[in-house]
């Protein structure tokens with residue numbers, strides 16, 4: 139700001155001095171050297187024109203010089219004196235355009251691991267000093283013709299030209315930056331590491347922007363670990379791009395309500411009547427066709443879409459089941475799957491509970507299925523969430539029981555209403571005595587806790603009769619019925635539960 143004010147004052151000052159002098163001296167010269175009145179009038183006119191022309195030229199020159207100076211300060215990073223991001227892009231672009239056929243460009247991004255924590259532990263001044271010294275090290279160490287910049291707070295970029303006719307150890311070149319970083323950190327007594335993402339021109343991008351995107355993607359992958367180096371890999375990027383597109387499509391599908399739900403019946407093993415249903419979400423993608431929830435739920439979890447999906451599933455199931463006249467006591471429970479991240483977010487669970495409660499005719503049927511791994515992160519919070527929602531009449535089930543590491547701890551600490559033995563055990567009970575013994579033990583234990591027990595994934599008649607003999611209360615599986623749309627479910631229930 140000071141610079142702007144100073145340069146404006148300077149321009150005004152030069153203008154005032156020049157104009158004042160011009161008016162004084164030119165009038166004096168006209169009065170002194172020109173006698174004729176006509177010539178004097180003419181001289182006054184031309185004098186004015188000359189004044190306008192000369193001042194215009196001067197202003198042009200001053201403004202041009204000022205702008206250049208401003209541009210120069212924008213081209214450099216204030217803290218380190220390295221190039222700024224804009225200047226870096228321009229230089230990279232220029233180098234790409236003037237590249238010879240025997241040359242390649244190697245672009246590296248270096249990002250400090252957990253810089254925020256570093257700032258907090260050593261303070262901003264020491265962190266700034268570290269960045270300045272690191273910048274000096276990096277610019278000293280780069281190859282001839284290379285350009286270095288500070289892109290963001292703790293992110294540096296450097297590109298260099300490689301002569302493909304000569305031997306060049308790329309790994310060593312990249313590692314040298316990490317070594318240099320470690321040396322500087324050690325010298326400053328700081329315990330910190332960095333990650334590096336690397337992209338190559340022309341393999342990883344056709345212009346500066348594309349190459350920089352590739353380096354960012356490589357860095358993103360490296361940042362999943364610490365002290366890591368990642369070269370850009372087309373396959374990885376294409377996968378990342380497909381994933382991104384799939385997330386966009388999923389978001390669209392949720393907004394446009396083009397997802398749907400199916401129902402898999404749950405049977406009472408004594409009567410073989412339908413006792414409940416599990417609601418399963420379905421997504422038929424315009425291009426890829428059926429996408430399994432096992433694939434898109436994890437995507438939804440990473441992109442904060444699970445609560446929108448749950449809301450959709452609950453809303454849709456409530457509407458369809460009520461519309462089909464199935465909420466009249468035939469079904470005891472309607473099971474809804476809640477994903478791990480959603481379950482661990484107490485606010486999201488409250489919002490979901492509120493929504494369920496707002497559907498009064500439906501709320502009492504709802505049983506929330508949580509997978510064992512979902513409750514792992516914070517057991518005491520899980521206990522709180524479950525008991526809080528149980529007070530509203532919602533019941534809980536542990537899905538895929540036996541697959542996590544906490545099965546018994548969960549039974550000890552959580553007052554759930556149901557346990558679903560994972561399919562992996564059920565599929566083995568015919569042939570594997572140990573699986574059979576485990577299933578038997580789970581059934582006995584669940585019963586002694588007064589918890590309802592469901593076997594998942596029954597695929598054969600023999601599995602069914604074994605479970606019946608073991609005293610398992612309920613079962614679900616392809617042998618009994620596959621997940622089906624509401625029309626088929628209505629027909630199925632009317633046949634079985636007349």
Ligand code: C2E
Nearest residue numbers: 418419431432435451475476477595596597615616617621
């Ligand atoms: P899950 O909750 O354990 O659901 C049971 C899955 O096993 C379903 O797969 C079902 O079709 C399948 N299945 C049932 N019986 C059998 C059988 O006899 N044999 C075999 N091989 N499979 C059987 P689906 O629908 O593909 O769902 C996969 C998982 O995706 C679910 O596992 C659940 O964790 C999740 N999921 C499904 N719908 C939702 C939803 O609306 N929200 C959330 N958060 N997750 C969901």
Ligand code: MG
Nearest residue numbers: 416475507537
């Ligand atoms: Mg389930």
Ligand code: MG
Nearest residue numbers: 537538558594
């Ligand atoms: Mg399951």
